[in-house]
Amino acid sequence: MGVEPGIRADARPVTADRPSPHLDLDLAAVRHAYRTMRNALPGIELCYAVKANPHPAVLALLVAEGASFDLASIGELDLCLLAGARPAGLSWGNPVKKITDVRAARAAGVTRFTTDAPADVALLAREAPGAVVGVRLAVGDDGAATPFAGKFGASEDEAVALLGQARAAGLDAAGVGFHVGSQQRDPQAWVRAIDAAARVAACLGEHAPRELNLGGGFPTPHAGGPTPDVDACAAAIRDALARHAAWWRPRPFAEPGRALVADAGVLRAEVVLVAERAGRRWVYLDVGRYQGLAETEGEMIVYRLRTPGRGGEAGPVVLAGPTCDGDDVLYRHADVRLPLDLAPGDVVEFLGAGAYTSSYASVGFNGLPPLPTHVRPETPEEGGIDLH
Ligand SMILES: *Cc1c(COP(=O)(O)O)cnc(C)c1O
Numbered sequence: 001m002g003v004e005p006g007i008r009a010d011a012r013p014v015t016a017d018r019p020s021p022h023l024d025l026d027l028a029a030v031r032h033a034y035r036t037m038r039n040a041l042p043g044i045e046l047c048y049a050v051k052a053n054p055h056p057a058v059l060a061l062l063v064a065e066g067a068s069f070d071l072a073s074i075g076e077l078d079l080c081l082l083a084g085a086r087p088a089g090l091s092w093g094n095p096v097k098k099i100t101d102v103r104a105a106r107a108a109g110v111t112r113f114t115t116d117a118p119a120d121v122a123l124l125a126r127e128a129p130g131a132v133v134g135v136r137l138a139v140g141d142d143g144a145a146t147p148f149a150g151k152f153g154a155s156e157d158e159a160v161a162l163l164g165q166a167r168a169a170g171l172d173a174a175g176v177g178f179h180v181g182s183q184q185r186d187p188q189a190w191v192r193a194i195d196a197a198a199r200v201a202a203c204l205g206e207h208a209p210r211e212l213n214l215g216g217g218f219p220t221p222h223a224g225g226p227t228p229d230v231d232a233c234a235a236a237i238r239d240a241l242a243r244h245a246a247w248w249r250p251r252p253f254a255e256p257g258r259a260l261v262a263d264a265g266v267l268r269a270e271v272v273l274v275a276e277r278a279g280r281r282w283v284y285l286d287v288g289r290y291q292g293l294a295e296t297e298g299e300m301i302v303y304r305l306r307t308p309g310r311g312g313e314a315g316p317v318v319l320a321g322p323t324c325d326g327d328d329v330l331y332r333h334a335d336v337r338l339p340l341d342l343a344p345g346d347v348v349e350f351l352g353a354g355a356y357t358s359s360y361a362s363v364g365f366n367g368l369p370p371l372p373t374h375v376r377p378e379t380p381e382e383g384g385i386d387l388h
Pocket of ligand 1: 093094215257258
């Protein structure tokens, strides 16, 4: 496996002493997750949401598996094209677009866009005439660990009007869709959203959308309670689609992000300092909010932790990052327990960390580098490579 295009030319070969922290990414687990979702959602096109983990090796693997891609920027467009994705399999899912975004997408042959506002429909009509457009509905994201909280989506009435506007402006007003909120733990969220989409379709009668975007949100296991698996979500989706199938049979597609990559990643970090402060034990790591653990904000995602080589009695800790920023505390409320004999230099592993970590790392806050990814190739005889 060579150095991928677009990657720093000075990427170092892996040595026994990999830098800490780093993300260990297992490509076989990405392939397994993709095939599991394929099997759970037969006949449903899967558009990988690139932002979850845009690593070139992940994109190349998913291209080879036949995946499509959901992208949000020119940078993600370039990454998909470099990985060999067909423009016909690319869908611009971000309703917030610049003119230059639409022009670049069109120049690259992207013809499918999501929209949710009149000005964006007008932009698409002007810059991408004839494009295939889907309207994103605002749906309740209760049950999501990381909700969108009203940032995106049209009401049902607005969606009907937007599709009418798109049609009148010469766009192919083909779709309706939603995103139920990321790390959505309630399969019924898809049922409620599909029902909302069906109400929009019913309002449009002969112009009912022929595509249904089921979005992302499929959850992955973390600490703090059980998570439905993809089969549970798929069963809810199938039942909801079946209830409307007598009069509406749209072509469904989905945009899974975290569900395809989270379980493939282990973030390996190191203890820097252990200290007692006001009766609590603080453990400071060499990774924090700014090196990829952005989803600990508000303690939304509580990762499962492992401490290889330290198996003794555990006690509660406040877990903090290494920077001089007061917000760089990972968990102070969550019930996080680590071995009492944990000491500087010990390894702490974050499981299920393949999604929304490396792509969230800052470029150099406090002089700390972004989280490097070590890709574990699928064939053991190949050596890995360190990539930023
Ligand atoms: C982020 C995003 C996704 C992926 O969400 P997950 O919760 O990671 O599955 C899908 N669609 C859109 C439009 C997104 O912005």
